Amino acid sequence: SVQATCFAGAGVEDRRALGRFIDCLLTDAGATDSSISILREIRRRQSLLNQAELAHLAEFGVNLGDKLQADQLETRTVAVTYEHYSLSAVLDRLLPPNTQLSSFSVVGHIAHFNLKEEVLPYGQLIGQVVISKLPNIRTVVNKRSQINNEYRNFELELLAGEPNYVTLHKEYGLEFELDFSKVYWNSRLSTEHHRVVEKLRPGDLVFDLCAGVGPFAVPALKLGATVFANDLNPTAHSYLEANLRRNLRKSQLISQPELVKAFNMDAREFVAGVLAPRYAEAVASGFEQQVVAIANLPGMAVDLLDCFVGCVKE
Ligand SMILES: C[S@@+](CC[C@H](N)C(=O)[O-])C[C@H]1O[C@@H](n2cnc3c(N)ncnc32)[C@H](O)[C@@H]1O
Incomplete structure (x- = not known):
């Protein structure tokens, strides 16, 4: 067990600091770097330790000097159990x-x-x-x-x-339901999803060729882009559709049911059958916003580039 002492008149914050200090001692009794910084905080807050406590801390290699003195001290004994270890x-x-x-x-x-x-x-x-x-x-x-x-x-x-393996994951405040054993998901891509979506503006026309369960498509739709999203995996496609719906406000779904457009086909067919006609339509009508195609299929996306030839002019 470790005995820790705190000035009885100390405020809640002092007690919290002491609690954090005790945690440090318990989880990492040997290393004193973080303990020292917490002790400094305690000292800054005028907490007082008596000689016995100072000696006790010295055992952990911490020397607070002679300035602190005992006064109105409260002592607690903490039993070190499994719960205290990180x-x-x-x-x-x-x-x-x-x-x-x-x-x-x-x-x-x-x-x-x-x-x-x-x-x-x-x-x-x-x-x-x-x-x-x-x-x-x-x-x-x-x-x-x-x-x-x-x-x-x-x-x-x-x-x-x-x-x-069916779970609900949150990314940048949006909810994604998915079966981790059947679809692709990588939580470490959250910054990349966000970085790409930040380049979009409301009204943009977005085509997500390999959308998975929607980590680009859902935030794009949410910010007001018109989104056409596709995935070859039927399970990913079902979750994609569900996630597009689940993150839209009900009022949006009722007023614009056509907003949610998820497809389950090969990316090449999607470009030819879904992207190309809509792109042509946008160009013909003088559409001035961005038209964006996202193809997150590492190593293979580049092989898809030729299917844009003839579909888009620029
Ligand atoms: C690396 S994952 C990316 C999914 C999603 N964009 C993300 O960031 O989580 C690639 C996705 O492409 C889909 N896929 C693979 N081949 C495809 C193809 N030929 N056409 C359409 N989708 C495909 C997979 O099912 C998978 O969901």
């Missing part, structure tokens, strides 16, 4: 020394690892620790195969929790 502190203790654990990404209630070969034997243990430490995570998976299939999803191995 996720990384627990994993550090449980995994063999020098284990390189890759970071994980979160999709709704799912934590998704890409474990290296040598860490695989500890997969279930890691999964259980993650579930016990992160209240919003109910399922932990490991990516088993490389993304190499047409629909860009990958085989998953359940490490811990519910075998439930």
Whole structure:
């Protein structure tokens, strides 16, 4: 256990600072950098520690000097239990020394690892620790195969929790429902989705050739662009349609039902059958806003360029 002391007359903030300090001691008793900065904060707030506490802190390599004195002190004893340790502190203790654990990404209630070969034997243990430490995570998976299939999803191995891969993920305030075992989703692309959508303006005409469950199409529609979105994967297409609807206000859907246009075809057919005629129409009517085609199909999108030949003039 660790004994911590705080000036009894200290305000709520002082107590919070002390609480954070205790957390530091508990989770990382050896390293004192962050402890020191929190102690400085306590000192700045005129909290007082007696000689015994100073000596106690000195054990952690922290020297506050002689200025602080005991006065109206309150002492608490905290039992160090599993709850006090952070996720990384627990994993550090449980995994063999020098284990390189890759970071994980979160999709709704799912934590998704890409474990290296040598860490695989500890997969279930890691999964259980993650579930016990992160209240919003109910399922932990490991990516088993490389993304190499047409629909860009990958085989998953359940490490811990519910075998439930249908989830609701939030990105920049928008909601995306998806089945992580059947469609492509990468939470790390959120900044890229946002960067692209920021270039759009209300009224633009947007064609998303490989839209997945809609991370470009939905925010584009939301900002007032006219969006035609497509994906070859029938499951992605269903979620795309649902996500376009779920993020529009009801009033918008009733007044402009034609706003939601999701297609389930090959990107080439989409360009020829959906993009080309609408582009021609826009040009003929003197449309002055941007016409944008998005093709997020890494490594292969460039092969789609020739299908624009003859469809668009510029
Ligand atoms: C890398 S994912 C990108 C999805 C989405 N834009 C995103 O950022 O999450 C590529 C998507 O292209 C779809 N796809 C693959 N081949 C396609 C094709 N020939 N035509 C249309 N969509 C295709 C896949 O099903 C997948 O959803």
